[in-house]
Amino acid sequence: MExxxxxxxxxxxxxVQQEAGVEIILAFKGFAMWSAFPIVKKYLKGATASSLHExxxxxxxxxxxxxxxxxxxxxxxxxxxxxLSSHIxxxxxxxxxxxxxxxxxxxxxxxxxxxxxxxVETDLYNPSSPVSRLGITSPHLAGGLPEGISGLHFHVLCxxxxxxxxxxxxxxxxxxxHLLHQLKWINMGGGHLMTREGYNIDLLIRTLKExxxxxxVNVILxxxxxxxxxxxxxxxxxxxxxxxxxxxxxxxxxxxxxxxxDCLEMPYRPVITGASRNPNxxxxxxxIGGVSCLAGxxxxxxxxxxxxxxxxxxxxxxxxxxxxxxxxxxxxxHHPAIGIWRKEGTFDLIREFDYQDYKRRLS
Numbered sequence: 001m002e003x004x005x006x007x008x009x010x011x012x013x014x015x016v017q018q019e020a021g022v023e024i025i026l027a028f029k030g031f032a033m034w035s036a037f038p039i040v041k042k043y044l045k046g047a048t049a050s051s052l053h054e055x056x057x058x059x060x061x062x063x064x065x066x067x068x069x070x071x072x073x074x075x076x077x078x079x080x081x082x083x084l085s086s087h088i089x090x091x092x093x094x095x096x097x098x099x100x101x102x103x104x105x106x107x108x109x110x111x112x113x114x115x116x117x118x119x120v121e122t123d124l125y126n127p128s129s130p131v132s133r134l135g136i137t138s139p140h141l142a143g144g145l146p147e148g149i150s151g152l153h154f155h156v157l158c159x160x161x162x163x164x165x166x167x168x169x170x171x172x173x174x175x176x177x178h179l180l181h182q183l184k185w186i187n188m189g190g191g192h193l194m195t196r197e198g199y200n201i202d203l204l205i206r207t208l209k210e211x212x213x214x215x216x217v218n219v220i221l222x223x224x225x226x227x228x229x230x231x232x233x234x235x236x237x238x239x240x241x242x243x244x245x246x247x248x249x250x251x252x253x254x255x256x257x258x259x260x261x262d263c264l265e266m267p268y269r270p271v272i273t274g275a276s277r278n279p280n281x282x283x284x285x286x287x288i289g290g291v292s293c294l295a296g297x298x299x300x301x302x303x304x305x306x307x308x309x310x311x312x313x314x315x316x317x318x319x320x321x322x323x324x325x326x327x328x329x330x331x332x333x334h335h336p337a338i339g340i341w342r343k344e345g346t347f348d349l350i351r352e353f354d355y356q357d358y359k360r361r362l363s
Contacts, residue, residue, distance in 0.1 A: 001232035001320050002341045006036060009195040009227055010043040016194060016201065020208035022219040025067060027190050028054045030224020030321050034061040035350045036340065040227070046086075048222040052077045055084040067187065067220065069112060069153060071134065073099060082107060089153045089187065091133075093140060100148055108185065110151035111136055117171040118156040119164040120191075122266055128156040138175035150184040152176065157191025159225050162204040165192060169211060185218040192221055195229040225321045233273075234259065234319035234336060238312045239291070248286045249298060250308050255290035257297045258333040260319065261326050264296060272302055273315040279303030288314065292331045329358050 017024045025046035034057060041062060049055040049066035052074075058066035068081055069089035082088060082104050089110040090096040096111065103109065114135030118128035127134035135154065154172060157164055165188070173180065180186070194204055212219045236252040243249070256263045263270060269277050272288070279285035282303030290297035327335060335353040342348060 001033065001036060001228070001339070003036075003039060004341075004343045005231040006039055006228065007343070009229060009231065010040065012195055012201070013223070013226065014043040016205055016208075017221075020205045020219070021212055022208050022221060024221045024223065026062070026227060027222040027224040028057060029325060030190065031228040032057065032325050033228070033320070033338070035338075037061050044227075049081075049085070052081050052084075055081050059084045067222070069110075069187075078102060087151065087185075087187075089151070092136060093146065096146060096149070103148075108150050109148055110153050110185070110187065111141075111145075111149055112153045112155070113138075113141070113172070113176055115154055115156060115168055115171040115175055117168060118158075119160055119167070120156070120158045122158075124265055125158045126156070141176065141179060145179055145182055151186060152179065152183060153187040153189065155189025155191065155222075157189065159193045159196070160191045161193070162200040162207060165204065166207055169207065180215045180217065183215065183217045185220060186215075187220040187222065190222050190224040190226075192223045193226050193229065194223065195226045228321035230318045232318075232320040234316040234323070236314045236316065236336075238308055238310055238314060240310060241286070241308060242289070247301075249289040250286040250312075250314070251289045251291065252314050253291060253334075254316070254336070255292040255294075255297055255331075255333045256299065257290065257292050257294045258328050258330050259290075259336065260316070260323055261328070262322055263299060269299060270319065271317040273317060274304070275314075276303040284308070290333075292333055294330075329361055332358050 013024050024044060025048055026040055026044050027048050029050055046064055047058045047062045047066055049058050049068045050070055055066045055068055065084055065086040067087040068085040071091050078099055079102060085107060087108040089112050091112050112135040114128060114132055114137050116128055116130050118126050120126040156168055193199060208219055236254040238250050239253050240251040241248060262268045276282055279301045284304040284307050285301040286308055287301050288299045338351040339347055339349045
């Protein structure tokens with residue numbers, strides 16, 4: 001990770017929260033590199049958690065209580081989660097009813113709603129289906145908010161635009177407008193990729209400010225990708241080149257299923273420095289293969305100006321957000337070391353992984 005890139009993103013995000021009068025918090029599910037939290041805390045004062053471990057990380061390393069949402073809370077963990085949280089959002093009315101009498105005084109309670117609209121085209125990442133398990137649809141709240149609920153939460157975007165947020169808010173107003181004037185706060189979730197080049201920052205600020213003033217409500221955003229967007233790369237080395245039936249595969253010392261699962265799930269094709277994601281018209285093309293035994297642990301062909309050779313370096317760009325938090329040790333595949341390039345030009349090696357890390361995961 002490059003410290004200067006991270007701080008550049010945070011300065012832009014801080015501009016949004018200052019000019020729109022909203023609160024933007026860190027989503028651990030997208031970026032939980034706590035060695036970088038001293039930088040993050042200069043600009044963001046809170047974080048969102050989805051589990052006991054994330055709530056503890058927020059308290060210990062961000063120095064504050066979490067805005068917590070979980071699909072379902074485990075009874076033996078709930079009281080500790082509640083003690084580490086400033087806000088707790090429930091996924092269903094039944095969950096709220098089950099736990100409401102265990103809540104400490106002063107904790108803000110909310111419900112996750114499903115607006116039933118999203119611009120996300122990949123079903124795996126789209127929670128807005130009318131039959132989704134994530135969030136409450138409008139008929140269940142036709143009679144109003146239960147006593148003790150002060151906020152609503154929705155999350156239906158994924159690396160989306162300000163224009164998409166405008167559409168979502170129209171749907172929220174259409175389905176849940178009878179509740180909005182009753183709220184103390186509303187959490188608009190993540191997926192607001194405001195640090196991407198070309199994002200309409202002015203529209204975002206104007207939209208958030210108008211909504212906040214219209215309903216006299218505190219607005220919270222919790223972007224996942226935007227904070228660590230294009231802040232760092234994953235460096236790998238070609239170990240072998242395999243050719244079968246005219247198809248060449250460069251085997252690198254990484255794994256898409258272990259290190260970059262979004263590449264297979266989304267599917268998402270990362271940029272490789274010096275290569276093209278469209279091999280047509282370039283003299284050399286190679287699929288990029290990982291080192292796990294999963295047959296599908298590869299990316300379809302990239303184009304190169306010159307042939308690859310064993311020992312060549314492949315740099316996968318923008319591999320910080322969502323990549324580091326979703327890694328696994330399937331097959332005992334070795335994990336890349338983690339470091340930070342400081343603004344002064346120095347490099348800090350933060351963490352290296354070894355056999356004991358793998359063994360402890362299985363004990």
